[in-house]
Amino acid sequence: xxxxxxxxxxxxxxxxxxxxxxxxxxxxxxxxxxxxxxxxxxxxxxxxxxxxxxxxxxxxxxxxxxxxxxxxxxxxxxxxxxxxxxxxxxxxxxxxxxxxxxxxxxxxxxxxxxxxxxxxxxxxxxxxxxxxxxxxxxxxxxxxxxxxxxxxxxxxxxxxxxxxxxxxxxxxxxxxxxxxxxxxxxxxxxxxxxxxxxxxxxxxxxxxxxxxxxxxxxxxxxxxxxxxxxxxxxxxxxxxxxxxxxxxxxxxxxxxxxxxxxxxxxxxxxxxxxxxxxxxxxxxxxxxxxxxxxxxxxxxxxxxxxxxxxxxxxxxxxxxxxxxxxxxxxxxxxxxxxxxxxxxxxxxxxxxxxxxxxxxxxxxxxxxxxxxxxxxxxxxxxxxxxxxxxxxxxxxxxxxxxxxxxxxxxxxxxxxxxxxxxxxxxxxxxxxxxxxxxxxxxxxxxxxxxxxxxxxxxxxxxxxxxxxxxxxxxxxxxxxxxxxxxxxxxxxxxxxxxxxxxxxxxxxxxxxxxxxxxxxxxxxxxxxxxxxxxxxxxxxxxxxxxxxxxxxxxxxxxxxxxxxxxxxxxxxxxxxxxxxxxxxxxxxxxxxxxxxxxxxxxxxxxxxxxxxxxxxxxxxxxxxxxxxxxxxxxxxxxxxxxxxxxxxxxxxxxxxxxxxxxxxxxxxxxxxxxxxxxxxxxxxxxxxxxxxxxxxxx
Numbered sequence: 001x002x003x004x005x006x007x008x009x010x011x012x013x014x015x016x017x018x019x020x021x022x023x024x025x026x027x028x029x030x031x032x033x034x035x036x037x038x039x040x041x042x043x044x045x046x047x048x049x050x051x052x053x054x055x056x057x058x059x060x061x062x063x064x065x066x067x068x069x070x071x072x073x074x075x076x077x078x079x080x081x082x083x084x085x086x087x088x089x090x091x092x093x094x095x096x097x098x099x100x101x102x103x104x105x106x107x108x109x110x111x112x113x114x115x116x117x118x119x120x121x122x123x124x125x126x127x128x129x130x131x132x133x134x135x136x137x138x139x140x141x142x143x144x145x146x147x148x149x150x151x152x153x154x155x156x157x158x159x160x161x162x163x164x165x166x167x168x169x170x171x172x173x174x175x176x177x178x179x180x181x182x183x184x185x186x187x188x189x190x191x192x193x194x195x196x197x198x199x200x201x202x203x204x205x206x207x208x209x210x211x212x213x214x215x216x217x218x219x220x221x222x223x224x225x226x227x228x229x230x231x232x233x234x235x236x237x238x239x240x241x242x243x244x245x246x247x248x249x250x251x252x253x254x255x256x257x258x259x260x261x262x263x264x265x266x267x268x269x270x271x272x273x274x275x276x277x278x279x280x281x282x283x284x285x286x287x288x289x290x291x292x293x294x295x296x297x298x299x300x301x302x303x304x305x306x307x308x309x310x311x312x313x314x315x316x317x318x319x320x321x322x323x324x325x326x327x328x329x330x331x332x333x334x335x336x337x338x339x340x341x342x343x344x345x346x347x348x349x350x351x352x353x354x355x356x357x358x359x360x361x362x363x364x365x366x367x368x369x370x371x372x373x374x375x376x377x378x379x380x381x382x383x384x385x386x387x388x389x390x391x392x393x394x395x396x397x398x399x400x401x402x403x404x405x406x407x408x409x410x411x412x413x414x415x416x417x418x419x420x421x422x423x424x425x426x427x428x429x430x431x432x433x434x435x436x437x438x439x440x441x442x443x444x445x446x447x448x449x450x451x452x453x454x455x456x457x458x459x460x461x462x463x464x465x466x467x468x469x470x471x472x473x474x475x476x477x478x479x480x481x482x483x484x485x486x487x488x489x490x491x492x493x494x495x496x497x498x499x500x501x502x503x504x505x506x507x508x509x510x511x512x513x514x515x516x517x518x519x520x521x522x523x524x525x526x527x528x529x530x531x532x533x534x535x536x537x538x539x540x541x542x543x544x545x546x547x548x549x550x551x552x553x554x555x556x557x558x559x560x561x562x563x564x565x566x567x568x569x570x571x572x573x574x575x576x577x578x579x580x581x582x583x584x585x586x587x588x589x590x591x592x593x594x595x596x597x598x599x600x601x602x603x604x605x606x607x608x609x610x611x612x613x614x615x616x617x618x619x620x621x622x623x624x625x626x627x628x629x630x631x632x633x634x635x636x637x638x639x640x641x642x643x644x645x646x647x648x649x650x651x652x653x654x655x656x657x658x659x660x661x662x663x664x665x666x667x668x669x670x671x672x673x674x675x676x677x678x679x680x681x682x683x684x685x686x687x688x689x690x691x692x693x694x695x696x697x698x
Contacts, residue, residue, distance in 0.1 A: 015460035018049040021148035023452035044144025068145025078124035079134030093383035100378035104364040104371035104566040125398040169275035176268035217594040363562035374410040403502025411574035425470020433478040517574040526640040533633035540626040595688035602680035609673035621663040
């Protein structure tokens with residue numbers, strides 16, 4: 001409640017342009033003598049301001065335009081149903097359900113859905129409007145949203161995740177500096193603690209489950225695993241340096257390892273440069289060089305006359321798989337790559353889009369979904385609060401259901417802290433507004449400036465603490481309404497009464513069903529691994545088989561994974577807000593989410609490849625690989641559920657993949673995607689295995 005998370009501060013320019021988007025129409029409206037219409041436009045700009053961010057412009061434009069039109073539609077519906085109590089209450093409940101269900105997509109989507117619900121509630125109680133009047137109000141709100149979108153797209157082309165790029169890029173640069181095959185001082189520790197810079201920036205990614213955010217999390221985790229792999233190769237080099245082993249083959253093997261480490265250092269530097277936006281032409285030749293060295297290392301395998309030959313081949317193979325993955329991940333973090341990936345994703349069938357909002361929402365229309373249960377609870381209590389507000393004589397009673405909607409969250413801890421912060425922040429904001437009203441001269445200019453200042457601080461510091469946000473939004477609303485000619489003294493009292501009643505109602509509602517997420521998170525994560533296993537099995541069965549029954553199974557298992565994935569994301573986000581849960585556990589859970597996401601992303605790539613070019617019956621090596629993948633996921637889920645024997649014996653997936661590569665002559669040239677996607681599967685699942693066992697050990 002008292003933490004001010006600086007990593008969540010917005011930029012000064014973002015806060016300033018959002019404040020301008022709200023203040024500009026107010027200034028024009030005051031000057032032209034139409035403050036009421038100006039307030040409607042400012043309301044639209046304020047709602048859409050929450051969807052402004054620092055991501056690529058195309059993504060930002062699509063999101064802000066979508067919420068501009070959704071907000072206008074909510075205003076229209078609220079305005080035309082407002083005077084009819086029963087339809088208005090039902091509409092509020094239905095819209096609350098949809099807004100709350102958006103949490104299954106992302107926290108941001110849930111917040112934006114909440115904003116449209118607020119718009120519907122406000123305009124539903126501001127007075128009876130004809131369809132024409134409702135349309136005019138909706139168009140004014142839409143105009144404000146479009147103005148805010150225009151400001152967000154015109155200026156300052158900011159690159160998102162710049163701190164993360166710098167921190168993770170520096171981590172790869174530092175690791176590259178340590179990898180020197182011509183000195184014995186390299187990578188003395190198998191696992192160094194990450195720098196404070198890396199820890200702070202990755203901490204900011206804790207609740208960012210977007211594809212971009214999770215790529216940086218995966219890059220960080222793979223840097224950790226690369227250090228371990230390089231440490232192992234250095235140990236093998238040291239053992240091969242013994243004089244009694246100085247045969248021609250051993251010397252050649254050591255030279256191969258030297259060349260591999262030298263190339264690894266070059267690749268790590270290239271990744272660092274790529275993350276910093278400074279790509280080089282040499283990067284395109286590195287995968288071919290890597291493949292040649294790995295082939296050379298594999299040539300020593302199973303040679304009885306060469307000590308440690310199998311160990312060297314295995315260690316080189318593991319390092320090669322990790323380097324291929326991080327090269328791909330780093331290449332997908334640039335602005336142009338993100339846009340290309342988005343276009344590629346849109347070209348796929350919607351059910352195979354990893355981040356498909358429609359697919360996620362459909363999968364969460366199930367009572368087993370925590371997002372669905374939260375949506376049901378929100379819908380019922382918002383409708384109850386709206387009915388209570390309409391049944392009392394208080395003015396502006398829409399603040400009562402609005403407060404219930406804002407405070408109610410999927411978990412008890414966040415609801416409780418958010419409820420208290422909402423009340424404390426509202427009271428403080430109203431007190432500040434009252435003092436300013438009596439101290440500053442009464443004029444439209446002073447009220448306009450205060451609206452701009454409160455909006456600025458709400459968008460700049462508000463994301464870092466909900467209490468600060470509540471202070472700013474309370475002061476903002478007081479002076480926004482004052483511009484329409486209503487004395488702030490009336491607004492302060494009305495907001496105080498309605499917010500108190502709404503906050504108390506939300507807290508009472510959740511006390512009826514308190515939950516502690518820490519008791520459930522392991523089971524929720526295990527469920528996600530189970531559905532990942534079922535989906536992978538269905539994809540593996542797709543080889544050489546094409547029938548309606550299997551297609552239905554693929555759709556079902558894919559939807560099941562999306563539902564459990566949403567549950568897992570929400571569970572991890574909620575457990576991080578509970579007292580007594582260490583940051584190490586939360587970081588480990590977040591890393592597990594990223595690795596499991598990478599695993600399913602590769603599985604979807606396998607399915608997409610099969611759809612485009614249906615392969616024939618796969619070689620026996622693929623069946624062995626698929627069985628071991630399922631076996632690994634099964635026992636990792638068992639480990640999360642407390643099985644003590646789950647981690648004793650797990651398959652060597654890298655060896656399975658090596659046998660798959662050796663059997664490549666059984667694949668056609670068009671089936672190369674199988675080797676690529678199974679390589680990604682191997683790295684992501686081996687990473688997930690380490691993370692799960694570390695989490696269980698803690």
